[in-house]
Amino acid sequence: MTDLEYMDRAEALLRGVETGCDRVNDETDADLDSQRVGGMVTVTFRDGSQIVVNMQKPLHEVWMATRAGGFHYRFDGERWMDTKGQGEFFEHLTRQASAQAGLPLVFAPV
Structure with a gap:
């Protein structure tokens, strides 16, 4: 994958996180706060967790840090998959965000 392809795909992923936060706030009372600064999105939950x-442009990866730990994802041609076999990015984000919010939340690519 070229740097340009990586940037396009990673930007789409970050937009998906932002759009997902907006949708979750419209559909639930989770009260997520998402802030974007450059190539990073921070999602803050009601309890202050993030x-x-x-x-990670040099590695062509996207990293996610949660209360449960840190995870690295690489695009496999179709989806962003965990580099240690832990599954797809948005499925993992759904599980981690649901745990941190204490509510069933759903995130999906745009």
Whole structure:
């Protein structure tokens, strides 16, 4: 994957996180706060905990830090998959965000 392809795909992923936060706030009372600074989105939950998603351009990866730990994702041609076999990014974000919010939340690519 070229740097340009990586940037396009990673930007789409970050937009998906932001759009997902907006949708979750419209559909639930989770009260998520998402802030974007450059290649990083920080999602803050009602209890003050956070999930941080950021681009790692030199590695062509996207990293996600949650209360449960840090995870690395690489695009496999179709989806962003965990580099240690832990599954797809948005499925994992859904699980982690639901745990941190204490509510069933759903995130999906745009």
